[in-house]
Amino acid sequence: DTEVTQTPKHLVMGMTNKKSLKCEQHMGHRAMYWYKQKAKKPPELMFVYSYEKLSINESVPSRFSPECPNSSLLNLHLHALQPEDSALYLCASSRAGNTIYFGEGSWLTVV
Amino acid sequence: AQSVTQLDSHVSVSEGTPVLLRCNYSSSYSPSLFWYVQHPNKGLQLLLKYTSAATLVKGINGFEAEFKKSETSFHLTKPSAHMSDAAEYFCVVHSNTGNQFYFGTGTSLTVIP
Numbered sequence: 001d002t003e004v005t006q007t008p009k010h011l012v013m014g015m016t017n018k019k020s021l022k023c024e025q026h027m028g029h030r031a032m033y034w035y036k037q038k039a040k041k042p043p044e045l046m047f048v049y050s051y052e053k054l055s056i057n058e059s060v061p062s063r064f065s066p067e068c069p070n071s072s073l074l075n076l077h078l079h080a081l082q083p084e085d086s087a088l089y090l091c092a093s094s095r096a097g098n099t100i101y102f103g104e105g106s107w108l109t110v111v
Numbered sequence: 112a113q114s115v116t117q118l119d120s121h122v123s124v125s126e127g128t129p130v131l132l133r134c135n136y137s138s139s140y141s142p143s144l145f146w147y148v149q150h151p152n153k154g155l156q157l158l159l160k161y162t163s164a165a166t167l168v169k170g171i172n173g174f175e176a177e178f179k180k181s182e183t184s185f186h187l188t189k190p191s192a193h194m195s196d197a198a199e200y201f202c203v204v205h206s207n208t209g210n211q212f213y214f215g216t217g218t219s220l221t222v223i224p
Contacts, residue, residue, distance in 0.1 A: 006154075031210050040199075040217075040219075041216075041217070042201055042214035042215065042216055042217050043201075043214060045211065045212075048211070055210070056211065090154060090155070092155075094212075098162075099145065099157060099160055100203075100212050102147075102154040102155040102156075104153060104154040105153075107152075
């Protein structure tokens with residue numbers, strides 16, 4: 001099973017809202033990632049968690065707040081977003097030094 | 112430092128003809144290399160990976176790629192394109208430091224009926 005599950009698939013939120021994106025994997029992977037992808041562009045790394053600790057934060061604005069409650073779950077908390085934050089948000093996981101597996105993504109629209 | 116260059120942003124082929132998507136990498140050590148496909152409004156799906164075993168790697172849906180160290184290349188090929196192959200393709204290199212993956216800019220494949 002190489003599945004990474006993301007919810008919700010679509011989210012529309014106002015600029016004053018607070019919402020969360022959720023990601024789950026049961027492959028025993030200890031590295032989990034959040035990527036942001038704009039149309040016709042490659043995914044851009046936002047955060048990496050390794051063994052439930054934040055190991056990489058690519059200078060992402062504080063309106064994005066990641067959380068890794070346990071080795072299977074990864075959340076991305078959203079608050080006071082801007083319209084330019086509208087994008088596909090991809091969660092991924094990997095075993096250290098090995099293949100990265102992606103979820104289907106959450107389409108976020110900020111209005 | 113690791114980096115990936117996809118040499119073509121768009122490739123257009125006729126159905127039934129061969130596909131070649133080009134990728135060059137830069138790495139200070141023997142890299143792990145991957146090709147992913149992304150269909151419209153979907154996530155990224157692994158096509159194949161190279162991890163220092165056989166230099167010719169076979170993947171899903173009839174795709175394969177050859178690792179050429181002397182040319183620092185990892186080009187993706189398929190003998191006969193199918194309409195369902197129309198998608199965005201990403202070449203990716205893995206870095207041991209920080210457990211990061213570096214993406215190429217992508218190649219959009221169009222298949223003409």
